[in-house]
Amino acid sequence: MSEAFDVVVIGAGPGGYIAAIRAAQLGFKTACVDDWTTVDGKPAPGGTCTNVGCIPSKALLQSSENYEHAGHAFADHGIEVKGLSLNLKQMQARKEKVVRQNNEGILYLFKKNKVVFYSGVARFAGGSGTDGWTIEVSGTGKQSLTGKHVIVATGSSPRALPGAAFDNRLVLDNDGALSVAEVPKSLGVIGAGVIGLEMGSVWRRLGANVTVLEALPMFLGAADDQVAREAWKLFAKQGLAIELGVKIGAVSVKKNVTVDYTDAEGKAKSAVFDKLIVSIGRVPRTSGLDAASVGLAIDERGFITVDDQCRTNLPNVWAVGDVVRGPMLAHKAEEEGVAVAERIAGQHGHVDFNTIPWVIYTSPEIAWVGQTEKQLKDAGTPFRAGIFPFMANGRARALGDTSGFVKILADAKTDRVLGMHVIGPVASELIAEGVVAMEFGASSEDIARICHAHPSLSEATKEAALAVDKRSLNY
Numbered sequence: 001m002s003e004a005f006d007v008v009v010i011g012a013g014p015g016g017y018i019a020a021i022r023a024a025q026l027g028f029k030t031a032c033v034d035d036w037t038t039v040d041g042k043p044a045p046g047g048t049c050t051n052v053g054c055i056p057s058k059a060l061l062q063s064s065e066n067y068e069h070a071g072h073a074f075a076d077h078g079i080e081v082k083g084l085s086l087n088l089k090q091m092q093a094r095k096e097k098v099v100r101q102n103n104e105g106i107l108y109l110f111k112k113n114k115v116v117f118y119s120g121v122a123r124f125a126g127g128s129g130t131d132g133w134t135i136e137v138s139g140t141g142k143q144s145l146t147g148k149h150v151i152v153a154t155g156s157s158p159r160a161l162p163g164a165a166f167d168n169r170l171v172l173d174n175d176g177a178l179s180v181a182e183v184p185k186s187l188g189v190i191g192a193g194v195i196g197l198e199m200g201s202v203w204r205r206l207g208a209n210v211t212v213l214e215a216l217p218m219f220l221g222a223a224d225d226q227v228a229r230e231a232w233k234l235f236a237k238q239g240l241a242i243e244l245g246v247k248i249g250a251v252s253v254k255k256n257v258t259v260d261y262t263d264a265e266g267k268a269k270s271a272v273f274d275k276l277i278v279s280i281g282r283v284p285r286t287s288g289l290d291a292a293s294v295g296l297a298i299d300e301r302g303f304i305t306v307d308d309q310c311r312t313n314l315p316n317v318w319a320v321g322d323v324v325r326g327p328m329l330a331h332k333a334e335e336e337g338v339a340v341a342e343r344i345a346g347q348h349g350h351v352d353f354n355t356i357p358w359v360i361y362t363s364p365e366i367a368w369v370g371q372t373e374k375q376l377k378d379a380g381t382p383f384r385a386g387i388f389p390f391m392a393n394g395r396a397r398a399l400g401d402t403s404g405f406v407k408i409l410a411d412a413k414t415d416r417v418l419g420m421h422v423i424g425p426v427a428s429e430l431i432a433e434g435v436v437a438m439e440f441g442a443s444s445e446d447i448a449r450i451c452h453a454h455p456s457l458s459e460a461t462k463e464a465a466l467a468v469d470k471r472s473l474n475y
């Protein structure tokens with residue numbers, strides 16, 4: 001006997017669990033199925049983000065930054081720390097605790113919103129858009145559900161380097177990179193993307209010699225050039241060794257890991273590491289869904305094919321998050337989840353891809369929204385740029401964190417904000433102002449005329465907006 005639902009969501013990552021909560025808020029009888037469990041078999045909803053992604057990485061980034069500050073930055077504040085030592089076991093235990101609090105939080109939210117949660121693997125087992133889709137759940141036993149609508153939010157998995165399978169002992173994926181039990185003396189990272197830079201920063205701060213090997217000849221190609229140049233300079237100063245334009249050859253795993261590669265000049269090189277993180281992107285996850293059995297279309301790269309409303313080729317089957325096109329970001333998955341639930345309810349859910357912020361949680365943090373200078377130049381859009389360095393911001397000086405700047409790009413004719421780029425302290429928080437400005441079609445003058453608290457880092461945003469019109473007050 002199947003239990004019938006209006007909406008069945010497959011996957012309880014940020015795309016799935018948020019879609020389920022919104023669907024329930026809109027009055028639908030909603031189920032959410034997820035297969036993630038803790039090592040002792042307890043359900044662990046939250047997906048990659050909560051279990052082995054956003055949350056644990058930010059916990060370790062914070063802990064490792066505290067350690068680095070205690071070792072290097074506190075003395076300048078007149079705080080002398082003697083006998084500083086690292087208790088990595090405790091740091092990892094704290095990270096686990098933070099993760100579990102988030103798992104528990106999602107289970108609580110499901111209860112609160114009357115979302116029925118099933119722990120297990122969900123697969124399509126027939127049905128149609130008219131009679132509802134049958135979803136079979138294999139967990140501790142087998143259960144059958146029907147959903148008038150199905151939202152697939154099955155996420156992504158790490159991409160492996162050919163010839164170097166993940167063993168999470170020496171060759172680490174994101175899960176392994178977050179769970180290292182002893183600080184390696186030498187750590188190799190393949191891929192200078194978001195995971196490579198964040199996890200490379202964690203282990204460098206804790207004492208590893210980190211070398212990042214990147215295939216592309218340019219650094220942080222998606223960021224604004226000026227930001228990428230500043231980040232390159234600051235990361236080099238911190239001791240993060242990054243080689244660009246490499247071609248990875250053989251990777252051999254014995255007591256340690258040897259990586260053969262050719263450098264940007266074509267010279268053959270070899271590097272030996274205690275551990276190697278491979279962070280060369282992620283692939284959509286559809287295994288287990290039995291998508292072919294119902295004819296759910298998947299493109300040549302493995303993504304579920306969707307239109308701009310997240311509709312798949314099957315009636316009343318939707319897909320959101322990492323398993324569909326677009327940036328692999330938790331907040332993009334959430335926005336799509338909400339929009340789909342609202343579309344099912346006949347509302348006009350909307351996701352604006354132009355205002356999705358990007359954040360890299362290194363130190364300093366890097367964040368941006370909208371277009372880069374290069375994109376504007378390539379598109380032939382006339383623009384004006386305003387920049388303000390944190391060096392000239394009182395709060396940044398008081399914090400002792402003056403690296404980086406805020407940059408605002410505005411249309412030369414209309415002054416409408418087209419992009420905001422930040423490298424500096426809490427860029428992840430500051431970028432929200434740029435997102436709001438762009439969503440509301442604000443001009444740089446609008447930001448410049450808004451009263452910002454003093455002293456605050458956000459004054460750098462106001463000053464960058466003033467600088468668009470060449471009238472900064474403090475620089």
Ligand code: FAD
Pocket residue numbers: 010011012013014015016033034035036046047048049050052053054055057120121122123153154155156174195285287288289320321322323327328329330331332333
């Ligand atoms: P997921 O979070 O991957 O969730 C999918 C869920 O579905 C999983 O629990 C999976 O086990 C389950 N599932 C899959 N198939 C089935 C099935 N057949 N039946 C039942 N369940 C199934 N993004 C940010 O925005 N900010 C960050 O700071 C950030 N940091 C990151 C750090 C790391 C190390 C990594 C790896 C990623 C990070 N991301 C970050 C990306 C973010 O984690 C993803 O974009 C986000 O998790 C995608 O959400 P999702 O719901 O689409 O998929």
Ligand code: NAI
Pocket residue numbers: 161190191192193194195196198213214215216248278279280281282327328329358359360361
């Ligand atoms: P990524 O796409 O950010 O970076 C991968 C890097 O590896 C690229 O620079 C690419 O050129 C390089 N690369 C690819 N193949 C290579 C090869 N064979 N040899 C050397 N370099 C190679 O992917 P990453 O870091 O694995 O992260 C996956 C996704 O997870 C990100 O794209 C992002 O969407 C998400 N994420 C988001 C975070 C955030 O929002 N703060 C944090 C971590 C991950």
